[in-house]
Amino acid sequence: MASNLDEPGESVDSALAELRDHYEQDGHGVELLEVAGGWQILTRPEYTEAIERAQLAARPQRLSAAALETLAIIAYRQPIGRAEIEEIRGVNAGAILKSLHERGLIDVTGRGEGMGRPLMYGTTPTFLEQLALRHLEELPRADELAIALRAPRPALQNGSDEQQEETRQRAG
Amino acid sequence: MGARLEPTDPAEVFVVELGDFSGPLDLLLSLIRDEQIDIYDIPIARVAEQFLARISTLKLDEAADYLEMAARLLRIKAQMLLPRREGEDAWEDPRAELVRRLLEYQQVREVVDLLEKLSEERRSRFARAYLPNPVLPPPTGALSFSLAELLGAVDRVIRIARKPNVHEVIPRALDVDGAIGVVRAILAMRAQAQWTDVVPKKAEPWQVLSVLLALLELAKLGELRLDQPRAFAPVAISRDTTSEAA
Numbered sequence: 001m002a003s004n005l006d007e008p009g010e011s012v013d014s015a016l017a018e019l020r021d022h023y024e025q026d027g028h029g030v031e032l033l034e035v036a037g038g039w040q041i042l043t044r045p046e047y048t049e050a051i052e053r054a055q056l057a058a059r060p061q062r063l064s065a066a067a068l069e070t071l072a073i074i075a076y077r078q079p080i081g082r083a084e085i086e087e088i089r090g091v092n093a094g095a096i097l098k099s100l101h102e103r104g105l106i107d108v109t110g111r112g113e114g115m116g117r118p119l120m121y122g123t124t125p126t127f128l129e130q131l132a133l134r135h136l137e138e139l140p141r142a143d144e145l146a147i148a149l150r151a152p153r154p155a156l157q158n159g160s161d162e163q164q165e166e167t168r169q170r171a172g
Numbered sequence: 173m174g175a176r177l178e179p180t181d182p183a184e185v186f187v188v189e190l191g192d193f194s195g196p197l198d199l200l201l202s203l204i205r206d207e208q209i210d211i212y213d214i215p216i217a218r219v220a221e222q223f224l225a226r227i228s229t230l231k232l233d234e235a236a237d238y239l240e241m242a243a244r245l246l247r248i249k250a251q252m253l254l255p256r257r258e259g260e261d262a263w264e265d266p267r268a269e270l271v272r273r274l275l276e277y278q279q280v281r282e283v284v285d286l287l288e289k290l291s292e293e294r295r296s297r298f299a300r301a302y303l304p305n306p307v308l309p310p311p312t313g314a315l316s317f318s319l320a321e322l323l324g325a326v327d328r329v330i331r332i333a334r335k336p337n338v339h340e341v342i343p344r345a346l347d348v349d350g351a352i353g354v355v356r357a358i359l360a361m362r363a364q365a366q367w368t369d370v371v372p373k374k375a376e377p378w379q380v381l382s383v384l385l386a387l388l389e390l391a392k393l394g395e396l397r398l399d400q401p402r403a404f405a406p407v408a409i410s411r412d413t414t415s416e417a418a
Contacts, residue, residue, distance in 0.1 A: 040299050041299065041300070042297040042298065042299045043297050043298045043299075044297070045293070045296045045297060048296040048297070048298075051298055056298075057298045059295045059296065060295060062291075062292075062295070063288075063291065064194075065194040065198075065284065066194040066195070068284045068287050068288055068291075069194055069195075069280055069281070069284050071287060072280050072283035072284045072286075072287055073280055075283070075287070076283060088273070088276055088277065088280060089194075089195050089197065089277070089280070090195045090196045090197040090237060090240075090241060090273070090277070091194070091195035091196070091197075091237045092236075092237060130291060130294055131287065131290040131291055131294055132290065132293065132294040132297070133290065139283075139286070140286070142279070145279055145282050145283065
């Protein structure tokens with residue numbers, strides 16, 4: 001064990017690549033994926049049904065739309081407090097934060113500034129693992145999304161000014 | 173983990189998520205989409221009216237989050253009705269904040285679609301349970317202490333340990349023979365007696381028990397009969413004439 005760990009990172013990487021190719025070429029039921037800063041052996045999607053039929057494993061429960069929304073907000077705005085999440089979603093977030101925390105998808109990463117020093121939430125390695133992401137940067141940047149917001153506060157004022165222009169023109 | 177979440181009010185645990193709507197913004201967006209409304213120029217009066225109609229048909233009207241949005245819409249509607257001077261620069265569209273929130277929420281929905289797709293793909297693959305990095309105990313050297321320290325620790329533990337709680341059971345002599353004598357004496361004088369006649373007033377428990385055992389013993393010997401006409405009625409003691417005759 002120890003001697004394996006002592007090997008330089010390069011040979012570990014090449015060994016992993018070898019293993020991945022081995023799974024790939026010899027038609028194995030599993031594949032090796034880089035996930036959440038590590039490597040994970042996962043069964044291939046084409047065997048999902050067979051595995052489920054054999055009751056060897058069950059798919060985890062789907063997240064509700066509300067939970068996904070909360071998770072999306074946390075993923076892009078972390079660290080973020082509960083009040084801000086509620087402000088964006090327009091809905092109380094207490095119960096959902098609790099259940100996301102129980103599922104290990106988010107964790108308290110610290111306390112924010114301001115009144116009551118609110119708890120700040122962030123995503124966990126489990127979150128990356130559950131989405132088969134290598135790291136958060138694999139998610140599209142906020143400005144790459146189809147509906148890109150014109151950045152947070154200051155630019156927003158401009159946005160609404162333009163819009164007022166429009167409205168006034170239309171009114172006039 | 174370890175850090176605790178903010179305490180949740182039990183009332184807050186109730187999550188309203190009826191139909192396809194995960195909140196008032198979601199409902200509002202779907203309204204805007206259905207009506208093909210320009211998000212930058214929302215006819216607020218019409219939208220407010222429809223929003224109210226939708227939440228009443230959805231039976232969501234008890235949900236505070238939806239009511240808050242309804243109130244917000246009506247407020248914006250009122251603000252839109254206020255006259256404003258032509259050419260006034262400082263006029264701010266009362267809908268601006270709502271538009272910003274709707275756009276922001278729409279962006280969240282877009283991310284949700286992405287997360288949903290990723291998690292759906294991942295759900296169809298199985299792994300061994302994910303093991304987060306194990307928390308390694310801090311390295312410790314071999315323990316070193318002297319025999320005297322060990323004995324001292326043992327001594328402290330013994331002193332701290334609570335003394336066992338030993339009950340001493342004191343045998344309390346029952347005077348069954350004495351009670352038998354009393355009962356016999358009473359029954360020698362009269363054929364009938366009550367329980368209260370044979371038990372001394374303010375009797376100690378041991379005296380009561382003695383009398384009870386004496387009565388049972390004498391009944392077994394056939395010297396008397398015990399009767400209780402109904403539950404909790406006084407026990408009647410009578411000389412057993414039949415056995416006497418025999």
